[in-house]
Amino acid sequence: MIIKGFSASAVPAGIKYSGRLDLGLICSATPAVTAGVFTKNLVKAAPVVLDMERLRQGRAQAILVNSGCANACTGEQGMEAAKSTSRLVALALGIPEEMVQVASTGVIGVQLNVAAFESAMDSLVGGLAPENLGKVAEAIMTTDTFVKTATRTITLCGKEVNFMGMAKGSGMIMPNMATMLAFIVTDAQIGFPELNKCLKTSVARTFNRITVDGDTSTNDMVLVMANGAAGNKWIDDEIPEAQQLFQDTLEDMLKDLALQIVGDGEGATKCITIRVCGAKEAGEAEQMARTVANSNLVKTAFFGEDANWGRIIAAMGRCGVRFHPEHVDISFGDITIVKNGIGQGAAVEEEAAKVLREKNITVKIDLKDGNACEEIYTCDFSVDYVKINADYRT
């Protein structure tokens, strides 16, 4: 999909591997209103620190992104490298350095090879074209097994508005305010406060609800650029219905990308939704769902297609939420395998095992203590997860 006023390019720069796309550039023809959310990990990669500082102005015109090196734990040298690469882009495009956002993903603790960026810059900028956004989505992959993109089209105040989003992520995934990397570009005309609010609301309900392995990355970020090229009336509080439509569209798109990340979780064979209902408070429902979604014993049982609900209730019991074990119902799909805290026997477990053979599984936990309900999205835990992560750097 083409988004008015945006162009993109990606090239193989040899940052880590040779012969594969690993350097991408997204540009807006004009300065775009830009909002971002970033990792809450105390250890932040150089590009995260730099982008957070630059985004105080709420504007950006380009995103330069590389895979193969996270530029995290690289000290002053790493920060200088991040700035140098943004300067290369600024010079080539004739824009201020501060209008360039940078993003990196890959191994922690290795210095960025700035020379590789320099050598690649001419062909990178030369390749800029509206139809190349998908190539950037390819360039940001690391252990990802498929390209993750989403597009949406809506009508805002009579104007067609388009969105294109991309994400990468497969391991070290339990985002806290953001996920590995996700970039969304839209030609919508929207102010910074509104865009920022829509992004934060959407991320809380989407990327911050997924977990692959409980590990939060040092490089997580989500950026949204809105360049206004669609020419719609400015979206603000005066037209709440348009703002709501924008919010809904963005959230729907981020959820799409977030679920793609879970579906491509390292070694994953299944997508699992853990839904906790009947909780006293939303925060408690989320805490319980997250504990179950991060339990290795629960996740390996899903890999084994074993309806082992004992592991679910054991994880619930250690999550810190007070509840009544003797009230709990647990269902796999439509099959209620536990009623009032008691297993329903072998015949029901066999029915439930059929549900577990599917690719998408919903586990519903009903506490019957209140009305709050929350979901966390995860994947199963396979032999391949261990193989991928024992061998990642070799």
Place this chain on the structure above:
Amino acid sequence: MIIKGFSASAVPAGIKYSGRLDLGLICSATPAVTAGVFTKNLVKAAPVVLDMERLRQGRAQAILVNSGCANACTGEQGMEAAKSTSRLVALALGIPEEMVQVASTGVIGVQLNVAAFESAMDSLVGGLAPENLGKVAEAIMTTDTFVKTATRTITLCGKEVNFMGMAKGSGMIMPNMATMLAFIVTDAQIGFPELNKCLKTSVARTFNRITVDGDTSTNDMVLVMANGAAGNKWIDDEIPEAQQLFQDTLEDMLKDLALQIVGDGEGATKCITIRVCGAKEAGEAEQMARTVANSNLVKTAFFGEDANWGRIIAAMGRCGVRFHPEHVDISFGDITIVKNGIGQGAAVEEEAAKVLREKNITVKIDLKDGNACEEIYTCDFSVDYVKINADYRT
């Protein structure tokens, strides 16, 4: 080792598997001062609930333990079953029912087969002998690959005092006040308040410092029986040096058993000590060490013998403790791989990789923010962990 006044027995009762020891009994000739610590999981198995109630009296004379069935999430029927089995023992031994402690380990959500206990009771009680404590250690194994026992002998106020301890546990191990199952018998003469205090102090520093997979069981318990048969002077606050020796011996023994559990962690190939030093507070040091010890990415890197310190620092960054990433040193054994937050390069990583090929590895993290230092003990995370837990019930 024989502990004066104690006898034990174990038989194959066919509770889950046939032809292997799965039912054990430990008896004291006289009522023994007995202290216990139990799982903090909100979901507690029937034997845990029953034992906690009975231990209010601080005395017990027998422990009946089975593997193959956890008797957890089994409702009223499960509680009745726990009581029935304790009654069988009480009748056979001619002691009050309340003097019998029961313990179960195995699959959650399956009712206890009381008939199997009934059929086995005669041969179980008939087999009681002082030299059979080791057979009980064998009977409590589930996915354990070796028997875990420890013995100690000390002189207390001129009398020889003996201890024998046993433990089981391999998965669902991140004890919170206790571990899966551990039983210690001693012929020491000690009052309940002193025994209880020694046990709680020791468990906090040993079993509560290990983690295999971050999952806390519904059945965790540690019981210590002291029957006084050694005839030493009563240990109390009037002889602090004797109480300290008792405490040190118990703690040393529990640490021995705890490390045996980590060394037999499901699929484990290595024992890893995560030591965080230079923290502002002990609680923060423990929290950071525990987060690193539970990171799947850290644990799979150890399995892969990859000196991937980036995963360690990423886990530190998400643990909730404030520190200065630019001050951090990280060592594997004697090799300092990170100084002041920066990796020391490929040559040092190669030296560190040699350390990782060993079976016992210590990771030292120095925050340089204070003087607190704490350790957590864990194991690596292998392909076999997933295989064991995907297939556990089949």
